[in-house]
Amino acid sequence: MIHAGSIALVYCLHGDEILGKDIARRIKKEFPEIEILEGNPRAIKNKKRFMKKDLNRIFPGKIDGDYEEKLAHDLKRRLKRFDYVIDIHTTTTVSEPFLIMTKKTAGIKELVDAFPLKDVVFMNDDIAKSKALIDHVKCGVSVEFTKGITLDSAYETIKETIENICSKKKVEEKRYYEIIKIIEKAKDLDFISGIRNFELIGKDTVIAQSRDVVLISKEEFYPVFYGQKSFFGFLCMKARLIEGDIYDC
Numbered sequence: 664m665i666h667a668g669s670i671a672l673v674y675c676l677h678g679d680e681i682l683g684k685d686i687a688r689r690i691k692k693e694f695p696e697i698e699i700l701e702g703n704p705r706a707i708k709n710k711k712r713f714m715k716k717d718l719n720r721i722f723p724g725k726i727d728g729d730y731e732e733k734l735a736h737d738l739k740r741r742l743k744r745f746d747y748v749i750d751i752h753t754t755t756t757v758s759e760p761f762l763i764m765t766k767k768t769a770g771i772k773e774l775v776d777a778f779p780l781k782d783v784v785f786m787n788d789d790i791a792k793s794k795a796l797i798d799h800v801k802c803g804v805s806v807e808f809t810k811g812i813t814l815d816s817a818y819e820t821i822k823e824t825i826e827n828i829c830s831k832k833k834v835e836e837k838r839y840y841e842i843i844k845i846i847e848k849a850k851d852l853d854f855i856s857g858i859r860n861f862e863l864i865g866k867d868t869v870i871a872q873s874r875d876v877v878l879i880s881k882e883e884f885y886p887v888f889y890g891q892k893s894f895f896g897f898l899c900m901k902a903r904l905i906e907g908d909i910y911d912c
C-alpha cells in the first residue's frame with residue numbers, strides 16, 4: 664500500500680487556472696496527509712497567468728532570480744521528497760480532460776495508469792525543453808481540465824487518481840499521443856469550428872482562416888490545445904498517435 668503522504672498536488676502554476684485551487688481545497692479535506700502546494704500566489708491574486716515569466720517554462724528556477732524564478736526554485740526543493748506529483752492545469756480548449764507527460768519511466772507509467780483518463784500527451788524535449796515542473800520532480804504528470812468541466816467532476820478525477828495510486832489500481836485503457844510540432848497562426852486567422860481535439864485531421868484540410876487567407880494541413884495529424892485562447896500566435900500542437908508500447912521500461 665502506498666501512503667497518500669508520498670503524493671503532492673500542485674495547483675495554479677498558472678495563476679488564472681483557479682479550478683485547481685478549489686479541487687485542492689476539497690482534496691485536502693479528504694486526504695489531510697497529502698502535500699498541497701500553490702504555484703504562483705501573486706499571479707492568482709492578480710488574476711493573471713504569470714507576473715513576469717511563465718512559471719511552468721522556467722524550471723529549475725534560480726535561488727537569486729526574479730519572482731517566478733525563485734518560486735520555481737522553491738517548488739522544486741519542496742517537491743524533492745515526494746514519490747508522485749500531480750500538477751493541475753485548466754485549458755480553454757474543448758475535449759475530455761487529458762494528461763501530459765515528459766518522461767517515459769516506470770514511475771510515470773504507474774502514475775499515468777492511476778488516472779481515470781484516456782488521452783495522454785507525451786511532450787519530448789524538443790517541445791517541452793525540460794523547463795516544466797514535471798521535468799524536475801521524481802515522478803510527475805500534468806492534468807489538463809478542459810472547458811466546461813465541473814468542479815465535482817474534476818475533483819472526482821483527482822480523488823479517484825489518489826485512491827488508485829495508493830491501492831495500485833490501474834485504469835488500463837489509454838491513448839498516447841506524441842507532439843510533433845507546434846503550429847503557429849497569424850493573429851488575424853480564426854479557428855475552424857468543426858475541428859475537435861484528439862480527432863484526426865486529414866491532409867489538405869482547412870485548419871484556420873481569415874476573410875482572404877486559409878491555412879491548410881500538409882499531412883494528417885491529431886490536434887491538441889486547438890482553440891486555446893491564452894497563447895498568442897498559437898494555433899495548436901500537432902500530434903501523432905503512438906501505436907504499441909511508449910515506455911522505456
Ligand SMILES: [Zn+2]
Pocket residue numbers: 676677680751752753
Ligand atoms: Zn496551465
